[in-house]
Amino acid sequence: xxxxxVMCAATSTEFELDIWSGVRxxxxxxxxxxxxxxxxxxxxxxxxxxHLLDAMRYAVLDGGKRxxxxxxxxxxxxxxxGDGVQTLNAAMRAACAxxxxxxxxxxxxxxPCMDNDVLRRGKPTVHVQFGEACALLAGDAxxxxxxxxxxxxxxxxxxxxxxxxxxxxxxxxxxxxxxGGQAIDLASVGLPLTESQLREMHELKTGALLQASxxxxxxxxxxxxxxxxxxxxxxxxxxxxxxxxxxxLDVTADSSTLGKTAGKDAxxxxxxxxALMGLQASQAYAQRLLAQAQCALxxxxxxxxxxxxxxxxxxxxxxx
Amino acid sequence: xxxxxVMCAATSTEFELDIWSGVRxxxxxxxxxxxxxxxxxxxxxxxxxxHLLDAMRYAVLDGGKRxxxxxxxxxxxxxxxGDGVQTLNAAMRAACAxxxxxxxxxxxxxxPCMDNDVLRRGKPTVHVQFGEACALLAGDAxxxxxxxxxxxxxxxxxxxxxxxxxxxxxxxxxxxxxxGGQAIDLASVGLPLTESQLREMHELKTGALLQASxxxxxxxxxxxxxxxxxxxxxxxxxxxxxxxxxxxLDVTADSSTLGKTAGKDAxxxxxxxxALMGLQASQAYAQRLLAQAQCALxxxxxxxxxxxxxxxxxxxxxxx
Numbered sequence: 001x002x003x004x005x006v007m008c009a010a011t012s013t014e015f016e017l018d019i020w021s022g023v024r025x026x027x028x029x030x031x032x033x034x035x036x037x038x039x040x041x042x043x044x045x046x047x048x049x050x051h052l053l054d055a056m057r058y059a060v061l062d063g064g065k066r067x068x069x070x071x072x073x074x075x076x077x078x079x080x081x082g083d084g085v086q087t088l089n090a091a092m093r094a095a096c097a098x099x100x101x102x103x104x105x106x107x108x109x110x111x112p113c114m115d116n117d118v119l120r121r122g123k124p125t126v127h128v129q130f131g132e133a134c135a136l137l138a139g140d141a142x143x144x145x146x147x148x149x150x151x152x153x154x155x156x157x158x159x160x161x162x163x164x165x166x167x168x169x170x171x172x173x174x175x176x177x178x179x180g181g182q183a184i185d186l187a188s189v190g191l192p193l194t195e196s197q198l199r200e201m202h203e204l205k206t207g208a209l210l211q212a213s214x215x216x217x218x219x220x221x222x223x224x225x226x227x228x229x230x231x232x233x234x235x236x237x238x239x240x241x242x243x244x245x246x247x248x249l250d251v252t253a254d255s256s257t258l259g260k261t262a263g264k265d266a267x268x269x270x271x272x273x274x275a276l277m278g279l280q281a282s283q284a285y286a287q288r289l290l291a292q293a294q295c296a297l298x299x300x301x302x303x304x305x306x307x308x309x310x311x312x313x314x315x316x317x318x319x320x
Numbered sequence: 321x322x323x324x325x326v327m328c329a330a331t332s333t334e335f336e337l338d339i340w341s342g343v344r345x346x347x348x349x350x351x352x353x354x355x356x357x358x359x360x361x362x363x364x365x366x367x368x369x370x371h372l373l374d375a376m377r378y379a380v381l382d383g384g385k386r387x388x389x390x391x392x393x394x395x396x397x398x399x400x401x402g403d404g405v406q407t408l409n410a411a412m413r414a415a416c417a418x419x420x421x422x423x424x425x426x427x428x429x430x431x432p433c434m435d436n437d438v439l440r441r442g443k444p445t446v447h448v449q450f451g452e453a454c455a456l457l458a459g460d461a462x463x464x465x466x467x468x469x470x471x472x473x474x475x476x477x478x479x480x481x482x483x484x485x486x487x488x489x490x491x492x493x494x495x496x497x498x499x500g501g502q503a504i505d506l507a508s509v510g511l512p513l514t515e516s517q518l519r520e521m522h523e524l525k526t527g528a529l530l531q532a533s534x535x536x537x538x539x540x541x542x543x544x545x546x547x548x549x550x551x552x553x554x555x556x557x558x559x560x561x562x563x564x565x566x567x568x569l570d571v572t573a574d575s576s577t578l579g580k581t582a583g584k585d586a587x588x589x590x591x592x593x594x595a596l597m598g599l600q601a602s603q604a605y606a607q608r609l610l611a612q613a614q615c616a617l618x619x620x621x622x623x624x625x626x627x628x629x630x631x632x633x634x635x636x637x638x639x640x
Contacts (some may be wrong), residue, residue, distance in 0.1 A: 048495035145492030174464030175368035
C-alpha cells in the first residue's frame with residue numbers, strides 16, 4: 001500500500017520534473033562541452049595536450065544522469081527570489097564542477113588497482129580506451145578543472161562566492177569526503193560493518209558530494225542561514241537515501257534472478273543495507289529518508305522547492 | 321671562468337640562504353604536520369579514515385627540498401612592505417598547498433602505470449608501502465586538501481585572496497599545467513622533440529607550479545601589477561632553469577660514469593636538454609635563464625628580493 005502511494009506521488013511529479021530537467025540537462029551538457037576544452041591559462045601561450053583533453057572529454061561528456069548538477073541548479077532556484085539570472089553563471093559553474101569531481105572519481109574507481117571495470121555506460125572505461133597512465137592523469141586534471149571552473153577570471157562570479165564554492169567542494173571531495181569514503185569502502189571489503197559504520201562510509205563516499213551539490217547551488221544565490229541549514233539536512237538525507245536505494249536496486253532490479261543477484265553481493269563481500277537490515281526494512285528506511293528530506297524543505301523558509309522535492313522523489317523511487 | 325664566478329656568487333649567498341631557509345623550513349614542516357591531519361569538515365561528525373591519512377602523511381612529511389614552499393614565502397616577503405605578519409597565515413597556507421600538489425604528483429608518478437618507482441628519498445614509494453589503491457586515493461585526497469588549505473573557514477585569509485590563490489593553483493595543477501605536462505611527457509617517450517616542444521613540456525610539467533608558487537606568494541601580500549608581471553617572468557625563468565639543471569645533473573652528477581649515465585638517458589628514450597643541445601650549451605642556457613630571472617627582479621620595483629635571488633642561484637647552481 002505504502003509503495004503504491006509513493007509510486008503515485010512519484011508519477012504525479014514525474015512529468016514536471018522531466019520538463020524542468022530536460023531544459024537544464026541541455027544547458028549542463030552545453031556548458032560541459034564548452035568548459036572541458038580548457039585553453040591556455042591566462043598569459044601563457046600553450047594549452048593542454050590533445051590526448052589528455054580527449055580522455056577528459058570522454059570521461060565527462062555524453063553520459064550519466066547528471067543528478068549532482070540538477071541538484072545544484074534546483075537548490076540555486078530554490079534560493080533565488082527572482083529568476084536567478086544574475087547568479088546563474090555561478091550556479092552553472094558549480095553544477096559542472098561537482099560533475100567533474102564525480103566523473104574523475106569514476107575514472108579512478110574503474111582503474112585496475114581499484115574496481116578494475118572495463119565497461120561503463122556501455123563504453124570501454126577510460127583506462128581501457130586511453131591507457132592507465134592517461135586515465136590517471138585525466139582524473140587528476142578533471143579534479144583541478146573543477147576548481148578552475150569555480151574561479152573564473154572574467155568577473156562573472158564574485159570572489160567571495162568563488163571562495164565559498166571552492167571551500168565546499170574541496171571538503172566534499174577530500175579525505176573527509178568522497179576520497180575518504182572510498183578509502184573506507186576499500187578497507188571494508190569482507191568485514192562486517194555496523195549500521196553506523198556503513199552509514200559513515202556512505203555519508204563520505206556518496207553523501208558528501210550530493211550534499212555539497214545542494215549547498216553549493218544555494219550558496220550561489222545568497223541563502224539565509226535557515227535555508228543553508230535546511231538544505232544541509234535535505235542533502236544529507238537524499239545522499240544517504242541514494243545509497244540505500246542503490247543497494248535495494250542491486251537486489252530487486254531483476255526480481256526473477258533475486259537469488260543470483262544477492263549471491264553476487266555476497267561474492268563481492270561488500271556490505272550493503274539490504275544485507276544488514278533486509279530488503280523490506282531497507283525500503284522503509286529509504287522512504288523515511290525521503291520524508292526527512294521533504295520535511296527539511298518544509299522548514300527551510302524557501303518557497304520554490306518543487307524541483308528539489310521532485311529530485312528527491314526521483315532518487316528514492318527510481319527504477320534504475 | 322664564468323662557471324667559477326657563478327660558483328663564487330652562489331657561495332656568497334649560501335650562508336644567508338641557509339639561515340633564511342632554515343627558519344622557514346621548520347615553519348613549513350610544522351604547518352604541514354598540523355594540516356595533513358584534517359579532521360571532520362565543518363558540521364559533520366566524522367573524519368578521514370586513518371589509513372588514508374597515514375598514506376597522505378607518509379607522502380608529504382619528512383622529505384623533499386621544499387623548494388616550492390620556500391619560493392612562496394620568499395615572494396611573499398619580497399612583496400610585503402612591513403614584516404608581512406598579517407598575511408603570513410595566507411602565505412604559509414599557499415606554501416603548504418603547492419607542496420601538497422607537488423607531493424600528490426609524485427605519488428601518482430611513482431605508480432606502476434606511470435614510472436613504476438619503488439623507492440623515493442630512500443623510502444618505499446607510497447603504493448609499495450600502502451598498496452596501489454590507497455596511493456591513488458591518497459594522491460586524490462592531497463589535491464583536494466591543497467584547496468582546503470587555501471580556503472580556511474576561520475576568517476584568517478580574506479575571501480578575495482582565497483579565490484585568487486585557488487584560481488592560480490588550479491590552473492598550475494591542471495591540464496594546461498602540471499597534469500598536462502606529464503601527459504606530454506608520457507606521449508613523448510621515444511619521440512624526437514624540438515627545443516620549443518621540450519620547453520613547452522617542461523613549462524607545463526614543472527614550470528607552471530614553480531611559477532605559481534612565486535605568484536601565489538606575492539598574491540598573499542597584495543602585489544602591484546608591476547611586481548606580478550616581474551615575478552611571473554622570474555618564475556618562468558627559474559621553472560625552466562630547474563629542468564635544464566635536472567638534465568645536466570643527470571649527466572654530470574657522477575662524471576666518472578658519464579658515458580653510462582648518458583646511455584641510461586638514451587635507454588629511457590627521454591628527451592633532455594643535454595641530448596638536444598649538448599652539455600656545454602645546456603650549462604650556458606641555465607646561466608642565461610638565471611640572469612633572466614635576476615633581471616626580472618631588477619625591474620620588479622621590489623626591494624626585498626634577496627631570498628628570491630638566493631633561491632634562484634640555488635636552483636641553477638645546486639649540486640644535486
